[in-house]
Amino acid sequence: MARAATTSDAFNAIAEPRRREILVLLRGSERPVTDLARDLGMTQPQASKHLRVLREVGLVRVRESGKQRLYGLDARGLRPVHEWVGGFERFWSESFGRLDEYVQELKQTRQEEPDDDDDQ
Amino acid sequence: MARAATTSDAFNAIAEPRRREILVLLRGSERPVTDLARDLGMTQPQASKHLRVLREVGLVRVRESGKQRLYGLDARGLRPVHEWVGGFERFWSESFGRLDEYVQELKQTRQEEPDDDDDQ
DNA sequence: TTGACGCATTCCGATATAGGCATATGATGG
DNA sequence: CCATCATATGCCTATATCGGAATGCGTCAA
Structure with missing residues (x-):
């Protein structure tokens, strides 16, 4: 089996920079596609292909406008991603960067004051 | 070129369910690995491989504990993801489901009151 | 030492991605 | 109808993933 399709998920779709x-x-x-391609310094086919993926996962909509096809954002699909990642918010807040030191402190505190406590 | 490495990004790492x-x-x-494998209904090698990826992107830490290796969360790497996705929040709020109607309204308003405005 | 346990790594195969390039499709204006 | 602009698609290659199964390796106990 290979990696999950890029079109299977918003998660997979936005993995591409x-x-x-x-x-x-x-x-x-x-x-329009050409605009995007130019502004991002990529070829038009590249942009088209990426847009196809984004369209298939529903992050983007197309609207015909004469000769052009206007691509527009539909961010609703990003909400689940935001929520999933948000579930980890308290783990990177709470001075998590110094977890190790914090653990050390705890250990020392325990030795100084032998209260009984259980960690959860 | 193939898809970006799963280990290149938190974005890529969390693309895997x-x-x-x-x-x-x-x-x-x-x-420990075995625990995770059992609880998630996957084989131990599978779990090990996934944990390796997570470790390489820094989302997980290992701590030796006798015969065992305890894996722990380090969610800091998820913060950038959360922030990037958060940049789209106003686009899925604001009754975005009816964007089309909203655009129509804008157009009408413009015709009624010809203020000069520029969009950026 | 031997064995058992916990975990990592390797080899295999199937899959599909992303880019490059060429080309097909589609609508528009003479 | 033909040329042109705007966009989509097809083909090709290199690459790496994920899963499966087997095995390597280090630690601990007897």
């Missing part, structure tokens, strides 16, 4: 760039650009306004 | 499951489990407490 270029696709993330596209989404950021689309935050500003609807845009 | 099983790895996400692992991270969720580790929110509870440190755990």
Whole structure:
């Protein structure tokens, strides 16, 4: 088995840096493919392919406008991602950067004051 | 070129569902590989491999404890992800489901009151 | 030492991605 | 109808993933 399809998930879709760039650009306004390609310094086929992925996961919509096709952001699919990652917020807050020292402190405190306590 | 390495990014690392499951489990407490494997219904080598990826991107730490190796969460790497996705929050709030109607409204308003405005 | 346990690593195969390049498709204007 | 602009698709290669199964390796106990 290979890696899960990029189109299987918002998680997988946004794993690609270029696709993330596209989404950021689309935050500003609807845009045709050529525009995006130029602004991001990639070829038009590249942009088209990435947009296809984004469309398949529903992060992007297309709207025909005469000769052009305007791509627009549909960020709703990002919400589950935000929520999932948000579930870890308390783990990077709480001065988590110095967890090791914190553990050391705890140990010392225990030795000084032999209260009985259980960790959860 | 192939897809970016799973170890290149937190974005890429958490694209894998099983790895996400692992991270969720580790929110509870440190755990040895076998535990995780059993609880998630995967083989031990599978779990080990996923943990390796998570370790390489710094989302997980290992601590030797006698015969065992305890894996623990280090969620700091998820913060950038949360922030990036958070940048889209206003796009899924604001009754985004009816964006089209909203755009229509804007157009009409413009015609009624020809203020000069520029979008950025 | 031998064995058992906990875990990591290796080899295998199937899959599909991303980029590059060429080309097909589609609508528009003479 | 033809040329042109805007976009999508097809083909190709290199690469790396994930799963499965087997095995390597280090630690601990007898």
